[in-house]
Amino acid sequence: MLSYLVVNQVSQPIPAPILGICVWSSLTVFLWSIGLAVRDGVVRLKRLHQVPCSRCCYFTGDYRLKCAVNPCTALTEAAIDCRDFVPSSMSPLPCSKTYSQTCKR
Structure with missing residues (x-):
């Protein structure tokens, strides 16, 4: 008789107000966690847009060797404060034509 009462009480449906509270x-x-994930994604995306590699003279654009100076940190967050960054509009001495002509002699 005791087992019947236990099984009968366990198999009772959950009352509607408690079920509604649980669902809501x-x-x-769930929606709060999605909002946090979107916010974290936006923050990370803004941080990655600060990577200057694509505007650097040493950036090759080839997936095998992205940077001639720092290939391991190219296009990562570690490259944000790269001390070897030289804008591609300003060629440093090794990239300039005069250096190339001197090396060919």
């Missing part, structure tokens, strides 16, 4: 709280937590 789960939905709220």
Whole structure:
């Protein structure tokens, strides 16, 4: 008789107000976590847009060797404060024509 009462109480449906509260709280937590994920993604994207590699003279654009000076840190967050950064409009001495002509002799 005791086992019948236990099984009967366990198999009872959950009351509607408690079920509604559980569903709405789960939905709220789910939407809150999506909002946090979107916010973190935007922050990371803004940080990655600060990487100057594509505007550097040493950037090759080839996927095998992205940078001639710092190939391991090219196009990563570590390259944001790269001390070897030279804008591609300003060619440094090794990239200039005079240096290339001197080396060919």
